[in-house]
Amino acid sequence: GAVVSQHPSRVICKSGTSVKIECRSLDFQATTMFWYRQFPKQSLMLMATSNEGSKATYEQGVEKDKFLINHASLTLSTLTVTSAHPEDSSFYICSARKGGGEKLFFGSGTQLSVL
Amino acid sequence: DQQVKQNSPSLSVQEGRISILNCDYTNSMFDYFLWYKKYPAEGPTFLISISSIKDKNEDGRFTVFLNKSAKHLSLHIVPSQPGDSAVYFCAANNNNDMRFGAGTRLTVKP
Numbered sequence: 059g060a061v062v063s064q065h066p067s068r069v070i071c072k073s074g075t076s077v078k079i080e081c082r083s084l085d086f087q088a089t090t091m092f093w094y095r096q097f098p099k100q101s102l103m104l105m106a107t108s109n110e111g112s113k114a115t116y117e118q119g120v121e122k123d124k125f126l127i128n129h130a131s132l133t134l135s136t137l138t139v140t141s142a143h144p145e146d147s148s149f150y151i152c153s154a155r156k157g158g159g160e161k162l163f164f165g166s167g168t169q170l171s172v173l
Numbered sequence: 174d175q176q177v178k179q180n181s182p183s184l185s186v187q188e189g190r191i192s193i194l195n196c197d198y199t200n201s202m203f204d205y206f207l208w209y210k211k212y213p214a215e216g217p218t219f220l221i222s223i224s225s226i227k228d229k230n231e232d233g234r235f236t237v238f239l240n241k242s243a244k245h246l247s248l249h250i251v252p253s254q255p256g257d258s259a260v261y262f263c264a265a266n267n268n269n270d271m272r273f274g275a276g277t278r279l280t281v282k283p
Binding site: 104149153 | 175214215266274
């Protein structure tokens with residue numbers, strides 16, 4: 059299966075700092091990547107669709123200026139949580155589709171804890 | 174608006190028995206359905222899928238059933254093994270818009 063790498067796996071930061079999370083497709087090119095957020099015991103909530111070479115598409119209720127997404131190449135998308143606050147603490151997961159397939163391949167996730 | 178629902182947050186079964194995980198959806202435009210398995214602090218991994226033109230898909234111990242008229246699908250695991258203990262997410266896809274259920278935590282007891 060396709061491999062999606064996500065780093066870091068865990069980050070602890072102080073309130074007010076910014077955190078960057080990277081998502082890479084290792085063995086395929088991904089024109090589109092997806093960013094999800096998961097709260098404990100809740101579903102994976104789609105935050106935004108990251109499009110290579112263009113602006114990301116954000117879901118309703120997700121602050122664009124808070125969650126900056128950059129998809130600079132066909133294998134890399136980054137999510138930056140700006141001026142993080144404790145309520146931003148969550149598990150963030152990226153995913154990508156390989157070719158025109160229906161399946162999503164997920165990164166291993168990033169546990170963000172904001173103190 | 175929760176378009177994909179997994180009403181059972183948890184399920185516990187004995188090793189060797191059948192595990193049945195259920196999922197309901199509301200959007201009749203969904204045309205592809207998937208089940209993902211997730212361990213703590215890891216990303217979900219694909220398990221099995223089914224197209225809306227089928228009503229059953231089987232892969233080893235895993236079988237997914239789709240009832241389009243009821244907008245319901247289920248995942249059967251038989252026989253269940255302790256290693257199957259994880260959170261299972263149901264997902265439904267419509268034109269590359271994929272929505273997930275809240276997940277069901279399966280515990281298989283030895």
